[in-house]
Amino acid sequence: MKGVKIERKRKMERSKRNALYISGLDGTLLNNKSQLSEYACYELNKLIQNGLLFTIATARSIFSIQHIFQGLSLKLPIIEFGGAFITDLQTGYHHKILDIEASTSESLYYLLTQNSVSPLVTSFNGTEDSLYYENISNEGVNWYIINREREKDMRLRRSQIKKVLNEQVICFTVIDRYTRLKELSEKILDKYSNELLIHLKENPFSKGWFWLTILDKKATREHAIRWLMNELGVDSKELTIFGSKTSDLDTFKMSKNRIAVSNANPKLKEFATEIIGTNDEDGVVKYIKEHERDL
Known part of the structure; x- marks a missing residue:
């Protein structure tokens, strides 16, 4: 680390x-x-x-x-x-x-893009925490962005995710429907079971939309x-x-x-x-x- x-x-x-x-x-x-x-x-x-x-x-x-x-x-x-x-x-x-090892972050990002996924990324840049998003791909992501803006979350910023992978990446978050995230989580575990830890849960305030969070195995x-x-x-x-x-x-x-x-x-x-x-x-x-x- x-x-x-x-x-x-x-x-x-x-x-x-x-x-x-x-x-x-x-x-x-x-x-x-x-x-x-x-x-x-x-x-x-x-x-x-x-x-x-x-x-x-x-x-x-x-x-x-x-x-x-x-x-x-x-x-x-x-x-x-x-x-x-x-x-x-x-x-x-x-x-x-x-944080997630840099090489693992880059490899995981490639896997996500290959599956047409645009994640949110939580990171630490040496000075402050950041929460990046690139695209608002569905209503679940839109709800989350609006919620963060309403709470005046100073971490939130829009950027090309590929450009921020040089920071200490803490978490990738993918927001989508359960079936798609379940399939994606199986692909991730198949490749990174020794490096990464994943959680899949429904957003209790936006029913039907689920969050897949991906962190380092020790986090x-x-x-x-x-x-x-x-x-x-x-x-x-x-x-x-x-x-x-x-x-x-x-x-x-x-x-x-x-x-x-x-x-x-x-x-x-x-x-x-x-x-x-x-x-x-x-x-x-x-x-x-x-x-x-x-x-």
Whole structure:
């Protein structure tokens, strides 16, 4: 992987505490309006100020998270973009980037164009994150571009994708119908199963349109969590994971304390060591308060 280009390097202080709490975001820490409640923000700030080790692991980008977490003073870096970035919430500084190898990016781009696909590309150019698109090929892509423009996403820019492959490419995203993406994903896995990781999911806000995201094989929340644990000097017995989705199963396997909110997927609940209040009841924050009374 290429190194992160920054003006100065910073090192995290190793933990003087033992317990580390890591929460999912949507459906777990955030309420049903996709917001951090005033109660949760206030209580977390108070606990963090007194030494609580807490952060989040999410598929969202830093741009989206900064908007949601206005007023929250996280001291630990967040795990964003599914684990591709480990990032300081306030400054946007990337402690770690898991990008796709340059040769693999070029080869993958060729495969996509051979299949008449125009992807979106998320990258880091040494200074800032970018989200490139070349063509608005269907209504699913159009919805996404309009959504990003409405949110005033400063990463968004239009460019020929071939010209930006010299940057640190983090993710290729293809938006289309399920049948086409399923066929495309099989072609990608057939050729890059050892190098790339893919996710295929429906856009919940634009039904019928699916997103195929393609990342480096190591760009996972599990890999990012292990890096953070190593930096802080925390082991799995001192780790507590909160989750609500089946995608949290892999991170659950890492932890002795696996906490599911009551609204979690039933399959996840089967692996939980404890089930707490719902996301709309601030179950995560109330659990932490109960277990960190001395803070």
